[in-house]
Amino acid sequence: MSTQLTAPRLRELLSYNPDNGVFINRVTRSGKAVANRIAGSLDADGYVQIHICGRNYKAHRLAFLYMTGGWPSGPVDHRDGKTSNNRWKNLRDATPSINSQNQHSARSDNTTGLLGVSYDVSRGRYLAQISAGGKKLNLGRYATSADAYVVYLAAKRRLHEGNTL
Incomplete structure (x- = not known):
């Protein structure tokens, strides 16, 4: 080089x-x-x-x-x-951690289209999850994707210092 x-x-x-x-x-x-x-x-x-x-x-x-x-x-x-x-x-x-915490949209392979929310087929409910401190945290399962996303956003604002949502 x-x-x-x-x-x-x-x-x-x-x-x-x-x-x-x-x-x-x-x-x-x-x-x-x-x-x-x-x-x-x-x-x-x-x-x-x-x-x-x-x-x-x-x-x-x-x-x-x-x-x-x-x-x-x-x-x-x-x-x-x-x-x-x-x-x-x-x-x-x-830092790499701060940069990844500032993700604004779900990955293209996320079927719900919502960051932090996936559909749990076996239970027929929407699962909210977040990673923080090197651990994946289960935030619960909800009847609607919107309910799961509200919980995810609250956790993101609390746990991700790099977040700007």
């Missing part, structure tokens, strides 16, 4: 607007990276990535380098859960 990108070099190549989270190319670096145009593109997971000196960088990590002069110490969390929202006030340097 080549020398790691520095803040001064980043600032030579791009400008960053902390109010809207957009990077603009200062210079033309390739046919796709043209001066005075928005830098980057969305990857398959919805993150803005920017190609610099033969490497793809996530824009949220570049925002930290640009604004602070150094790389974030851990994952960068998008407070609102929107991976393409790179406004400075929406980003925070987080």
Whole structure:
């Protein structure tokens, strides 16, 4: 791998607007990276990535380098859960635990579509569960998914310091 990108070099190549989270190319670096145009593109997971000196960088990590002069110490969390929202006030340097606690939506394979809620077929009820302190906690079974979700959200707000819901 080549020398790691520095803040001064980043600032030579791009400008960053902390109010809207957009990077603009200062210079033309390739046919796709043209001066005075928005830098980057969305990857398959919805993150803005920017190609610099033969490497793809996530824009949220570049925002930290640009604004602070150094790389974030851990994952960068998008407070609102929107991976393409790179406004400075929406980003925070987080631990892996805090970052995972700030999940805003259920995984794509969750049949209820609700974070922390699954359907218990054997009992015909909705199960609310949360992980905290390295343990999975059963929050009970409920007649409706909405009831289970209310209980899950209350527990999330109490147990997950990184949560922004």
